[in-house]
Amino acid sequence: DARVTQTPRHKVTEMGQEVTMRCQPILGHNTVFWYRQTMMQGLELLAYFRNRAPLDDSGMPKDRFSAEMPDATLATLKIQPSEPRDSAVYFCASGLIQEGNQPQHFGDGTRLSIL
Amino acid sequence: GNSVTQMEGPVTLSEEAFLTINCTYTATGYPSLFWYVQYPGEGLQLLLKATKADDKGSNKGFEATYRKETTSFHLEKGSVQVSDSAVYFCALDLSGGYNKLIFGAGTRLAVHP
Numbered sequence: 001d002a003r004v005t006q007t008p009r010h011k012v013t014e015m016g017q018e019v020t021m022r023c024q025p026i027l028g029h030n031t032v033f034w035y036r037q038t039m040m041q042g043l044e045l046l047a048y049f050r051n052r053a054p055l056d057d058s059g060m061p062k063d064r065f066s067a068e069m070p071d072a073t074l075a076t077l078k079i080q081p082s083e084p085r086d087s088a089v090y091f092c093a094s095g096l097i098q099e100g101n102q103p104q105h106f107g108d109g110t111r112l113s114i115l
Numbered sequence: 116g117n118s119v120t121q122m123e124g125p126v127t128l129s130e131e132a133f134l135t136i137n138c139t140y141t142a143t144g145y146p147s148l149f150w151y152v153q154y155p156g157e158g159l160q161l162l163l164k165a166t167k168a169d170d171k172g173s174n175k176g177f178e179a180t181y182r183k184e185t186t187s188f189h190l191e192k193g194s195v196q197v198s199d200s201a202v203y204f205c206a207l208d209l210s211g212g213y214n215k216l217i218f219g220a221g222t223r224l225a226v227h228p
Contacts, residue, residue: 043159043204043221056215093159103164104161109158
């Protein structure tokens with residue numbers, strides 16, 4: 001079964017450090033999503049790409065977060081500088097837009113702890 | 116605006132009990148509806164979906180029927196197992212093919228032997 005791959009699975013770092021999370025979407029998928037999951041806020045959509053172009057990043061704090069897709073096989077989410085409130089599980093999901101509503105496929109997430 | 120409301124958890128059941136997790140939605144159009152499941156330490160997985168009114172989605176013994184008149188998509192299973200313990204998310208897609216989901220808050224299910 002094709003899977004969305006996220007790296008690293010766990011990251012612990014100190015406040016102020018740069019954090020980069022990577023995602024390899026399923027081959028052939030043309031949409032990529034970044035979500036953040038916390039106990040308090042649940043699942044929040046941070047950014048959304050279609051055909052590698054950013055369509056919606058309204059859920060992302062612009063001053064410290066950035067999301068890119070350098071190519072079709074890699075999506076990145078960066079936090080610089082990181083803060084303790086960024087501690088969460090970050091999920092990447094990919095999907096394929098075609099006729100009919102197709103499901104998103106999620107990776108297993110990156111668990112981020114900022115000390 | 117468009118939104119999804121799920122019953123609050125946790126839902127605690129004994130093995131072989133009947134499960135219902137309520138989900139209602141508010142939408143300005145005609146969404147597709149989904150149930151996702153998240154097992155501990157993993158990402159969300161699609162459990163089932165329904166794309167139009169009166170459709171029934173089913174998978175692994177779980178079922179949900181798209182009820183337009185009550186704007187609901189309740190998840191049911193006749194006999195739960197310990198392995199069904201997870202968090203269940205109801206979601207809708209009203210993005211007209213943009214593949215963008217609106218999720219509910221999730222309902223945690225704990226099944227005891």
